[in-house]
Amino acid sequence: MRNYDLDFLKKFSLVIGFLVLVTLGLQFLAYHLNKAIPPEVSQVALQRTQSRIAPLGAVYAGATGAAAQAAAASAAAASAASQVAYGGTKDGSVIFGNLCTGCHTSGAGGAPTLDAAHWSARIAQGKDTLYKHAIEGFHGAAGVMPPKGGNPALSEDQVKATVDWMVSQVK
Secondary structure, three states, X not given: OOHHHHHHHHHHHHHHHHHHHHHHHHHHHHHHHHHHOOOOOOHHHHHHHHHHHOOXXXXXXXXXXXXXXXXXXXXXXXXXXXXXXXXXXXXXXXXXXHHHHHHHOOOHHHOOOOOHHHHHHHHHOOHHHHHHHHHHOEEOOOOEEXXXXXXXXXXXXXXXXXXXXXXXXXX
């Protein structure tokens, strides 16, 4: 090897060594700064995390738990009462058209269609029974009726008005 080649290799090795030392120094500085500066957590991200890890329900135990459960049930009932379906209308045709028609026009789930053949035996049981089955729900051999037609926001008066309208429409 010639003399100028060895001189070049020595100088090139020194430059590469210097660059390696600078790189390691910058990495150490970045690591140190990363550990020294606390990360900022935005409030939006914090709220999303809290809502994601929040429990789905609550556990009620003992006498204090029973009181808390009763308070939660009354709060849920008050919340449901404030959300009255269909603007609180007691027009049975409106409620039937929006909710009941899906099953009571096609007969889905054994629901009686609006004809005398399906309703004569039911009407004979009396309106109180019809109201009870419509409000509380019914599971029988003929079919299934969900409570309040599947809409818990309906008031009992709305359900009764709809039952009255349906009985008046039986042909």
